[in-house]
Amino acid sequence: MISQSQFDKEIELIISNAVREDVGNGDHSSLACIPASAQGKAKLLVKDNGIIAGVAFAKKVFQYVDANLKVETLIEDGAKVKYGDIVFYVEGASQSILKAERLVLNAMQRMSAIATKTKTFVDLLEGTGTKILDTRKTTPGIRALEKWAVKIGGGENHRFALYDMIMLKDNHIDFAGGITKAITKTKDYLEENNLDLKIIVEARNLEEIAEILKTDGVYRILIDNFNYEDTKKAVTLIGDHCLTESSGGINEDTAREYAMCGVDFISSGALTHSVYNMDLSLKAV
Structure with a gap:
């Protein structure tokens, strides 16, 4: 951050x-x-x-x-x-x-x-141990205000921008030639440039999670657009290897159910783009 x-x-x-x-x-x-x-x-x-x-x-x-x-x-x-x-x-x-x-x-x-919207999610997640995160889906030019508001509502901030955390999403992975190559190249880049940035990697299915777990140095796995059952399987598979985050269209109706799957975080762009x-x-x- x-x-x-x-x-x-x-x-x-x-x-x-x-x-x-x-x-x-x-x-x-x-x-x-x-x-x-x-x-x-x-x-x-x-x-x-x-x-x-x-x-x-x-x-x-x-x-x-x-x-x-x-x-x-x-x-x-x-x-x-x-x-x-x-x-x-x-x-x-x-x-x-x-x-x-x-x-x-x-x-x-x-x-x-x-x-107000953030507090709604915080209340929904009460007692689960899961924390609500914002995203970079903010209004251009006033991101600091919107992320400040999330904190006031009881939520937590994800990375602020592209420069303060590594987040390897589907396009990065595809352009890099796969998950393992993307992570390896990223770790080399950070070492070569003397940068101390946490690495988050997005997974689209359980097979990708298994591949991510073969490489050390990942701070958090983004379990993206999984259903409840596969999210539970993903959390079990990941164990204490790294932190977990669910995302992808999660709203007030589904947030608690995803939290009950055992994820550490839920990220929602709706906190800032749909109010x-x-x-x-x-x-x-």
């Missing part, structure tokens, strides 16, 4: 780029009718039910836009919220509050939706 400093840098880039995109050479709507000296106060109002996420991010946005803005937090990230709850108040220059408004809302609405934004608004008070 990436370091905290790398993650913080990603968040900084997201904020600076989003403000550039939205504000450009000025928020002319506010500049036209609100004096620079005007002071105001607004509340973040919940108009939905779920898990709130993005409070800490919102504070970073307000700080970036205007270091003099003050935030009074009533509800922290990860808490359950319901219609009518007030998450925080922000107070300061009215122009600054309006400049930050849309970025705060866009981010928090999506992050809260992801956290409906939580309804939030920032209202003047």
Whole structure:
């Protein structure tokens, strides 16, 4: 996984780029009718039910836009919220509050939706020992936000990007000439380039799992698109050789059954690519 400093840098880039995109050479709507000296106060109002996420991010946005803005937090990230709850108040220059408004809302609405969906999976897997993972199926440009939201919802992050973990999927294996060649070439590459990266290998059937197990150095086997019975067989076959991960169209209806097969992880792209934004608004008070 990436370091905290790398993650913080990603968040900084997201904020600076989003403000550039939205504000450009000025928020002319506010500049036209609100004096620079005007002071105001607004509340973040919940108009939905779920898990709130993005409070800490919102504070970073307000700080970036205007270091003099003050935030009074009533509800922290990860808490359950319901219609009518007030998450925080922000107070300061009215122009600054309006400049930050849309970025705060866009981010928090999506992050809260992801956290809510993640918490649904976490609850479904309770007591099984299986953990829910996100994927790289994220919105381009805001991956750090979406993966942050997964953590807030109680899930775990898979690799952040292509550079922080090796993941040999079907195309890599086919292009490399087979599983054994793909793993061997990867281990040689890591040694030659002095890289310390974990290796995950995808298996499409039990025969491929058997072949993977002939080579040491694999951190986790991705049991992809297996049915329940074959997943159980795969887990038994793998034993304590390495960690196991199920993936492939797993949803709220099937997640617990796959967890009961004994896998260590379930990965789901739906955590980030199939959510409906939580309804939030920032209202003047």
